[in-house]
Amino acid sequence: MEERRLLLAVALSLVVLTAYSLLFAPTQPPAAHPSPSPTAVTSEAPQPRPSSSAPAERPPQPTSPAVADARERRVEVQAPDYTVAFTNRGARPVSWTLARYRDSRGAPEEMIPAQGASVRPLDVETGDPAVDARLHEALYVPSAEALAVAVAGPEPQTLRFAWSDGDLAAEKTLSFRATGLVAVSVSVTRNGQPLAARLLWGPGVGNASPEERDVRGYEEPSAVALARRGVEIFTAAKLPPSGQTLDGVRWVGLKSHYFAALFVAPSGAAGAAVRSVTLTAAGDEKPVVAAVAAIDAGGVEPVQLFVGAKDYPTMAKLGHDLEQVVQVGDWIGPIVVALMRLLRWVQGRVGNWGWSIVLLTVLINLAMAPFRHYGIVNGLKMAKLSPEMKAIQERYRKVPLMDPKRQQMQEEVAALYARHGMSMGSQMLVGCLPLLLTMPFLFAFYRVLAVSIELRGAPFLWIPDLAQKDPLYLTPVLMGLSMFVMQKMSPSTLDPAQQRIMMLMPVMLGAMFYAAPAGLNLYWLTANLWSILQQGVSMRLLHPAGARSGRDKRAK
Numbered sequence: 267m268e269e270r271r272l273l274l275a276v277a278l279s280l281v282v283l284t285a286y287s288l289l290f291a292p293t294q295p296p297a298a299h300p301s302p303s304p305t306a307v308t309s310e311a312p313q314p315r316p317s318s319s320a321p322a323e324r325p326p327q328p329t330s331p332a333v334a335d336a337r338e339r340r341v342e343v344q345a346p347d348y349t350v351a352f353t354n355r356g357a358r359p360v361s362w363t364l365a366r367y368r369d370s371r372g373a374p375e376e377m378i379p380a381q382g383a384s385v386r387p388l389d390v391e392t393g394d395p396a397v398d399a400r401l402h403e404a405l406y407v408p409s410a411e412a413l414a415v416a417v418a419g420p421e422p423q424t425l426r427f428a429w430s431d432g433d434l435a436a437e438k439t440l441s442f443r444a445t446g447l448v449a450v451s452v453s454v455t456r457n458g459q460p461l462a463a464r465l466l467w468g469p470g471v472g473n474a475s476p477e478e479r480d481v482r483g484y485e486e487p488s489a490v491a492l493a494r495r496g497v498e499i500f501t502a503a504k505l506p507p508s509g510q511t512l513d514g515v516r517w518v519g520l521k522s523h524y525f526a527a528l529f530v531a532p533s534g535a536a537g538a539a540v541r542s543v544t545l546t547a548a549g550d551e552k553p554v555v556a557a558v559a560a561i562d563a564g565g566v567e568p569v570q571l572f573v574g575a576k577d578y579p580t581m582a583k584l585g586h587d588l589e590q591v592v593q594v595g596d597w598i599g600p601i602v603v604a605l606m607r608l609l610r611w612v613q614g615r616v617g618n619w620g621w622s623i624v625l626l627t628v629l630i631n632l633a634m635a636p637f638r639h640y641g642i643v644n645g646l647k648m649a650k651l652s653p654e655m656k657a658i659q660e661r662y663r664k665v666p667l668m669d670p671k672r673q674q675m676q677e678e679v680a681a682l683y684a685r686h687g688m689s690m691g692s693q694m695l696v697g698c699l700p701l702l703l704t705m706p707f708l709f710a711f712y713r714v715l716a717v718s719i720e721l722r723g724a725p726f727l728w729i730p731d732l733a734q735k736d737p738l739y740l741t742p743v744l745m746g747l748s749m750f751v752m753q754k755m756s757p758s759t760l761d762p763a764q765q766r767i768m769m770l771m772p773v774m775l776g777a778m779f780y781a782a783p784a785g786l787n788l789y790w791l792t793a794n795l796w797s798i799l800q801q802g803v804s805m806r807l808l809h810p811a812g813a814r815s816g817r818d819k820r821a822k
Contacts, residue, residue, distance in 0.1 A: 333430040335405040343425060345415035345444050348574070349374070357406040357427035357438045358386045362573055364525075368723060370475040377525060377573050379470045385543060385558055387527070389466040390436065390452055397461070401436050401454070404429040417444045433457050439568075446584060447530060447570040452563040465569055468558030469543045470502075471520040471527045477734055482781040483716060484523050489540035489557040490591055491518040497590050500540050502557035509541035509560075519559045519572075521591055524719045526576050529559065530586050532567035575719050578606060592717055601710035602717075605630075609714060620726025623715065623785055627792040630711060634704040635800055642804040654682055711789065721785045732785035739780055741787035746776025748794035755801045 340360075341352040351361040363374035378387055391398050406427035415423045422441040429436050434456050441449040454461045470487040478484060489500040493515045500510065512518065518538040519528035529538075538561045545554045563569045572581075572588060582589040594602040605626070613622040631638075662675040715721065721732040729736055736742065749772040779787055 331430065332432050333407055333428050333435070335407045335429075338405060339408070339411065341408045341411050341413075341425065343413045343415065343423070343440075343442055345442060346417055347445060350442075352408070352425075352427075354406045354408050354427065356386070356389065356402045356404065357408075357429075357436075358388050358402075362387070364574060367575055367719070369473070370477060375525070376473050377471055377527060379468075379556070380473050385466055385468055387467050388438075388450070390438070390454060390563075391464045391466060391560065392454055392461045394461075397434065397454075397456070400431070400434060401429075404431075404436065406436075406438070413442065415442045415444050422449070441568070447572055449568040450563070450571050451568040454564065460564065462562070463564035464539070464560040465529060465563045466558060466560045467519055467527045467529065469545060469556030470522070471573075472522045472525045474522060478523070480781065481733070481735055481783055482779070483783070485521075487520055487522040487557060489518070489559050490521045490526075490528075491538060491540070491559075492516045492587060492590060500557065502542050502555050505540055505542035505557060507542055507544075509539045512538040512540065515561070517572075517586055517588065518561050520557055521576065524576055524722060525574065526572065526591050527559075528572045528588060528591065529561040530570035530572065530588070531561060532563075532565055532569055536569075537562040576717070577719055578603065578717070594717060595710070595713055598706055598710045598713065601706060602713045605707075605711050605714045606718065609718070610720070613720070618726065619721055619724035619732055619785070620729070620788060623732075623788050624792050627711070627789055628796060630707055631793060631796040631800070634707065637703050638797070638800055639804050642801065643808065646808060655679070658682065708793065712786065715783070715785045715789055721783070724785075726784070726788070729784045729788075732788070733783050735781055736784040736787060741784055741791055742776050742780045742782070745779060745787055745791045745794060746772040748791060748798060749775060752794060752797055752801065755798065755805070 335354050338353060338355045341354060343350040343352075347365050349361070349363050349365070350359050352358065353360050359378060362377040364377065365374050367375040369375050389398075390401050392401075406429040409424070409426040409428075413423050413425050422443045425440045425442070427438045435454070437451075437453045439451040450465060452463045452465060454463045472487065474484070479486075486502070488502055489505065491498050491500075491512055493512060498512075514535045515531055515538045516535060517528045517530045518540070519526060521528075531538075538559065540557060540559050542555050543558050545556055561569060570586070572584065574580075576592045578589050578592045578594065581592065594606075609622055609626055612626050613619055616622045616625060658675060658678050662671065666672075724732045726732055728738060728740070753772070779790070
């Protein structure tokens with residue numbers, strides 16, 4: 267009985283559980299689908315939104331719209347004194363000509379070097395080679411394809427280059443005036459963050475002809491900077507390719523014999539660097555090492571750029587001490603500047619640089635004529651007492667310098683001077699003073715002719731260019747002959763052997779100056795001819811009786 271009741275209870279429990287499961291069945295959860303991979307996302311199947319608890323990484327989005335030109339194009343800036351042609355590839359100039367100066371072919375002087383190199387003028391460097399390569403090859407969008415700069419324009423004409431590929435963006439702005447400096451602003455950003463930028467000029471400046479390089483005294487292009495210690499010059503061959511850093515420069519750039527390209531630092535001082543680069547040689551020529559200059563840019567204030575001739579008065583008007591790139595000298599610099607102005611004044615009235623050199627040389631020697639006359643008088647007196655002086659020196663020739671008998675020699679020399687109405691102290695002063703007074707002016711005028719760009723291309727008689735060698739070599743030959751005549755006419759206290767050695771000086775100087783600029787040879791020739799004339803006049807005034815007796819003997 268009990269077993270039946272247990273079986274009935276189990277059966278009723280199963281019925282109740284079965285009925286409950288059928289009436290109150292739980293809902294099924296939705297089937298889980300795998301999330302699609304990034305490569306499988308299409309426009310028809312949008313990517314599901316990530317939950318806030320586990321954010322998904324997004325690819326970097328461009329910070330600025332892409333800005334790039336479709337093709338390479340040429341952009342020209344035309345001003346009365348210069349013409350600049352840019353390529354929008356790298357926003358760099360490919361030509362910068364000066365209308366007032368002509369090369370050997372008669373074309374406007376070109377400031378952009380013709381040699382190919384890894385850097386070009388107005389390149390921008392950030393310190394990241396990959397970024398720099400992209401900036402150099404980028405096709406910038408110019409604000410205009412042609413720009414005319416008028417003389418009387420009140421405002422500068424602005425040319426803007428812009429480029430961006432989304433994450434990297436660059437902008438270069440140049441403001442031109444008819445005369446003066448060019449303002450250059452640079453901006454480079456990556457993902458909206460500004461990058462440090464430097465402006466470059468190089469390699470070298472200008473394109474000197476082989477004839478110019480062959481002239482004695484020609485200056486190869488080199489780097490130059492005005493810093494705390496003054497003007498510093500860096501020869502390209504001595505600069506390391508890795509560069510030399512400069513701090514606190516007022517201006518930095520490159521210079522050649524007659525031209526320069528200089529960056530003026532914003533706010534009066536900036537960091538800079540100079541380095542060398544090897545240019546590829548053509549044919550059998552040797553590779554050339556050229557200089558490159560760079561200055562920190564990218565700030566609020568633009569960098570000022572000078573490209574032109576090393577004309578001292580013009581550069582002095584521009585300010586920033588740019589005229590110091592012209593090497594007029596330290597202690598003779600004021601004399602050089604004064605003579606430079608005087609030469610220009612004479613040329614403005616004569617109209618020819620060659621005759622101006624001749625006339626100014628005569629004027630300088632005329633002003634120095636009294637001092638030279640005293641020198642000739644002193645030379646005649648010394649030649650008169652020379653035999654007695656040599657006799658005294660011969661008697662004491664074997665006496666040691668520290669021997670007390672040397673004092674007796676000095677007393678005899680003093681007595682000799684007294685018999686001839688002369689004093690040892692005053693005689694030395696009279697003998698050296700003319701030389702001390704005249705030589706600074708002669709050397710200063712020599713420096714004027716060496717740095718004056720006005721002589722470049724200036725003709726004179728048979729000479730087509732006073733800055734080049736004399737094509738017939740007449741001026742160096744005549745200069746040597748005139749020096750020989752001067753030595754023969756001058757009274758001398760030297761013995762015959764020493765005089766024969768001195769006669770070699772004209773030959774040595776003639777050989778030294780055969781490759782010098784014709785303007786310098788013309789100056790020395792004119793000075794020698796004046797000296798011969800003054801020597802003859804002074805000798806006639808000092809020995810009128812001897813001159814008359816000489817004429818009488820020739821008449822007989």
